[in-house]
Amino acid sequence: MRCWPWLAALAAAAGLSAPASAASFDYRLQARKVADGVYALIGKIENFSRENGGNIVNTGFIIGVDGVIVIDTGPSKAYGEQQRAAIAQLTAKPIVQVLLTHSHPDHVLGNQAYPGVPVASLPATAVTLTQSGDALLGNLYRLVGDAMRDTEVRLPNAVAADGALSVAGRKLRLIAARGHSDGDLMVFDEASHTLFAGDLVFFERAPTTPNADLPQWLETLDALDGFEFAVLVPGHGPVLHDHAGIAQTRDYLRWLRDSLQGAARRGLDMPEVLQLPMPERFRTLAVLKTEYERSVTHLYPAYELDTLPTIPRSKPK
Numbered sequence: 001m002r003c004w005p006w007l008a009a010l011a012a013a014a015g016l017s018a019p020a021s022a023a024s025f026d027y028r029l030q031a032r033k034v035a036d037g038v039y040a041l042i043g044k045i046e047n048f049s050r051e052n053g054g055n056i057v058n059t060g061f062i063i064g065v066d067g068v069i070v071i072d073t074g075p076s077k078a079y080g081e082q083q084r085a086a087i088a089q090l091t092a093k094p095i096v097q098v099l100l101t102h103s104h105p106d107h108v109l110g111n112q113a114y115p116g117v118p119v120a121s122l123p124a125t126a127v128t129l130t131q132s133g134d135a136l137l138g139n140l141y142r143l144v145g146d147a148m149r150d151t152e153v154r155l156p157n158a159v160a161a162d163g164a165l166s167v168a169g170r171k172l173r174l175i176a177a178r179g180h181s182d183g184d185l186m187v188f189d190e191a192s193h194t195l196f197a198g199d200l201v202f203f204e205r206a207p208t209t210p211n212a213d214l215p216q217w218l219e220t221l222d223a224l225d226g227f228e229f230a231v232l233v234p235g236h237g238p239v240l241h242d243h244a245g246i247a248q249t250r251d252y253l254r255w256l257r258d259s260l261q262g263a264a265r266r267g268l269d270m271p272e273v274l275q276l277p278m279p280e281r282f283r284t285l286a287v288l289k290t291e292y293e294r295s296v297t298h299l300y301p302a303y304e305l306d307t308l309p310t311i312p313r314s315k316p317k
């Protein structure tokens with residue numbers, strides 16, 4: 001981009017800064033210690049925008065005995081690089097493992113910052129990124145702009161499986177689930193009892209549902225009810241020390257399911273469903289209106305279809 005020095009000087013004099021470019025986009029990542037050796041990078045509870053550079057997501061890392069495990073790499077190459085720099089400020093140990101919670105672009109497009117490191121996901125995540133990664137990337141370029149520059153899709157190069165994983169001298173339990181997407185990986189650190197729940201848990205922000213299976217998601221949340229942890233890092237929203245995020249996500253998804261089901265039975269059309277009142281208790285959730293509209297748009301047609309009578313097909317004569 002051509003730069004006009006006099007314009008920059010004028011902007012500086014007026015206390016305005018020039019628009020961020022890819023080279024200078026600063027995510028201002030601050031690693032927050034959530035348990036012994038466990039850190040989270042907490043994103044904003046907003047929609048994607050040029051101002052936040054796509055940093056609407058929580059990522060994390062665990063410093064083990066002889067290496068570091070990264071959980072999700074963020075929305076862009078620049079984010080991944082700055083995540084790596086934030087880790088380097090705390091430890092000189094090498095990054096030995098990246099784990100991806102699921103395929104959504106805000107969680108995986110920083111993979112480029114980790115060449116030569118095993119990047120593992122559930123098989124379904126790799127399949128989705130192979131099929132739709134470029135489309136997801138293009139969408140984020142449109143929504144976020146400059147901060148995305150030079151970002152490319154890097155597929156996982158290793159497979160994560162449900163069960164115990166010992167890495168960098170740290171005992172982890174990987175939990176394979178479904179519901180928010182078709183492959184949701186949770187990471188539990190046995191030493192600190194920290195659960196990285198990915199997008200199965202949102203807190204203080206309306207859940208996103210573009211690839212959701214609501215019954216499966218609700219089943220997973222029910223199973224999480226009995227899960228003991230000291231710290232829960234949700235995919236979006238503040239870090240928790242109790243089950244409030246699980247309860248809030250479930251409450252919202254149940255309401256969404258029941259509301260869409262009820263509307264379909266009453267024969268409402270989509271514009272009418274979009275106008276339905278939101279329960280008071282959800283009004284404080286960030287990005288509520290946008291996420292509700294998105295959810296209605298992609299989930300409601302299936303509920304409408306469910307209410308149509310099935311007519312038995314006559315046998316061919």
Ligand SMILES: [Zn+2]
Pocket residue numbers: 102104180199208235
């Ligand atoms: Zn997601």
